[in-house]
Amino acid sequence: MLEIRSLEKRFDEIEVLRSIDLEVHRGELVFVIGPSGSGKSTMLRCCNRLEEPTSGAIFIEDRRITDIPRKDLDAMRQQVGMVFQSFNLYPHMSVLKNVVLAQKYALKRNRAAAEEKAMALLEQVGLAHKAQAMPSELSGGQQQRVAIARALALDPKVMLFDEPTSALDPELVGSVLKVMKDMKEQGMTMLVVSHEMAFAREAADRVVFMDGGVVVEQGPPEEIFGNPKSSRLREFLSHVS
Numbered sequence: 001m002l003e004i005r006s007l008e009k010r011f012d013e014i015e016v017l018r019s020i021d022l023e024v025h026r027g028e029l030v031f032v033i034g035p036s037g038s039g040k041s042t043m044l045r046c047c048n049r050l051e052e053p054t055s056g057a058i059f060i061e062d063r064r065i066t067d068i069p070r071k072d073l074d075a076m077r078q079q080v081g082m083v084f085q086s087f088n089l090y091p092h093m094s095v096l097k098n099v100v101l102a103q104k105y106a107l108k109r110n111r112a113a114a115e116e117k118a119m120a121l122l123e124q125v126g127l128a129h130k131a132q133a134m135p136s137e138l139s140g141g142q143q144q145r146v147a148i149a150r151a152l153a154l155d156p157k158v159m160l161f162d163e164p165t166s167a168l169d170p171e172l173v174g175s176v177l178k179v180m181k182d183m184k185e186q187g188m189t190m191l192v193v194s195h196e197m198a199f200a201r202e203a204a205d206r207v208v209f210m211d212g213g214v215v216v217e218q219g220p221p222e223e224i225f226g227n228p229k230s231s232r233l234r235e236f237l238s239h240v241s
């Protein structure tokens with residue numbers, strides 16, 4: 001579903017990604033871990049062209065998205081949902097409107113269809129009763145779940161998460177992880193950067209360890225956490241767990 005081939009990214013002289021190869025199969029939840037500055041966010045951002053790769057190719061299904069002209073990027077971005085650490089809801093719009101808006105503009109769905117879809121998704125993330133609330137009336141965990149519903153409303157093929165729970169108080173993290181787990185059970189393809197190691201052990205099909213702009217090691221969670229091969233991964237795990 002998502003294939004990254006020989007991806008390189010340089011900012012001026014700094015080589016941030018050095019030939020990354022990574023595949024995420026349909027319905028797979030792939031977890032990316034690694035120290036701060038290792039290039040995790042840059043890699044995710046390349047997958048919807050928020051960042052332009054220096055070289056290499058990225059495919060979504062069989063579409064080579066690294067070749068898409070700039071004017072056509074919006075259509076591609078609908079298919080690659082992204083959720084950030086900061087939820088970025090529109091503060092002056094109700095929860096419902098937040099989930100409806102892009103459907104109307106990007107997909108040209110009529111209002112009734114967009115609202116129906118939005119309500120179904122708000123139900124799925126446990127927030128149907130907050131449809132008329134304003135974002136500021138919600139907790140951080142609730143706002144993040146709305147942000148997830150908003151991304152899902154565009155029927156993406158892949159969902160990218162960049163530290164979706166890092167800004168949340170600890171007691172709110174579980175509700176967001178639960179929604180992500182439900183999405184996986186429904187068959188969504190997901191690439192997740194996160195430090196929630198317990199969640200990775202429980203829900204990830206595969207864990208990818210990045211350091212210094214390369215994939216150092218990847219494998220099933222029980223291998224990565226239980227039997228790390230590289231000294232860099234062992235060192236990293238000794239600091240985080």
Ligand code: ADP
Nearest residue numbers: 011014016034035036037038039040041042043
């Ligand atoms: P991570 O998400 O793993 O913490 P990032 O992808 O955010 O890592 O950053 C990797 C490296 O790229 C860092 O050294 C960072 O300073 C650098 N970097 C990221 N974005 C830019 C940018 N727009 N301009 C210059 N350097 C950047």
Ligand code: MG
Nearest residue numbers: 040041042162
């Ligand atoms: Mg980051």
